[in-house]
Amino acid sequence: MLLNSLHIPTVCSIISPNHTTPNLRRFCSSTHPHPPLLLRFRTSHRENIRYLKTLGIVSNNNRPPSQEFIDRILSLLNFLKSNGFSEADFRRLSSICPRLFSSGIDPTDIAPVFDFLTDELTASPDDSCGLILRCPGILFSDVEFCLRPTLLFLRGLGLENLNLPTTLNAHLLNTRVERLIPKLRFLKSLGFSDEESAKVCVRLPAIFGYSIENNLGPKVEYLVKEMKRDVEELKLFPQYFAFSLKNRIVPRHLHLKERNVQVPLKRMLLWSDQRFYAKWK
Secondary structure, three states: OOOEEOOOOOHHHOOOHHHOOHHHHHHHOOOOOOOOOOOEEOOOHHHHHHHHHHOOOOOOOOOOOOHHHHHHHHHHHHHHHHOOOOHHHHHHHHHHOHHHHOOOOOHHHHHHHHHHHHHHOOOOHHHHHHHHHHOHHHHHOOHHHHHHHHHHHHHHHOOOOOOOOOHHHHHHHOOOHHHHHHHHHHHHHOOOOHHHHHHHHHHOHHHHHOOHHHHHHHHHHHHHHHOOOOOHHHHHOHHHHHOOHHHHHHHHHHHHHHOOOOOOHHHHHHOOHHHHHHHOO
16 A cells, blocks of 8 residues: 555644744645655554554554544644654653643644744754653643743743753743742742842752752751751752752761761762762771
8 A cells, every 4th residue: 555645634724824833834834745744654544543553642442533533643743743753752752741642732732832942942943852852741831821931030040051951951941930939939038149049049950849848948957957057058059959868968967977077068968979988987
């Protein structure tokens, strides 16, 4: 059986050009008889189902999907592929974010996110794909109420290179501003100025993902009450918050205390176990 281009309803045929985004217009504009980014496979319903099963989108345990469902999924896959995603990426997305292929999403819903990543975050197509693969929830975030305010907030603090496809960047971008602000308030409650709090966040952006009740608070309490140190040390070494209280901070502090040794936090925590325990036997 010959392979042909998909003959499916496309968003281009039902959406006015005035209501499309740059990424969606690029997706719709190809006039080449066999566009290189267009998925091409057998057009029979059975073969399409088999193809989607290889991607993990359709399960053998469920009832056969309708033609409408197949058409919508194929249109979505075509759009994703036009933005740099591969079939291996589809398999990963179907595994870590099945909601993407089961919630009625079509290209018009997610095109604004791709435009935001390209135009405002200045991410390359590869970087955009990398960010989405690390946090598919980005595709479900509202650009106006979540992604853009968060980007402006983080840049205002001084964070850079947010376009790089790291897990931390992806999840930071997908976090609403109101969930970021409490970490700054916590630092200010320790006596840090606005500028000092911002510098801590720039040096340790992962702090936005730490729980105040279960992580930051207990570590500050141990620093002050048990280690008898000043919170001023955290301005010099905010990475203190990144280390495990139980597995790193407490045992090393007690080891030094038994030997009546006092060293800077950086030296106490950054050294490897081999180097640390060899230095203070």
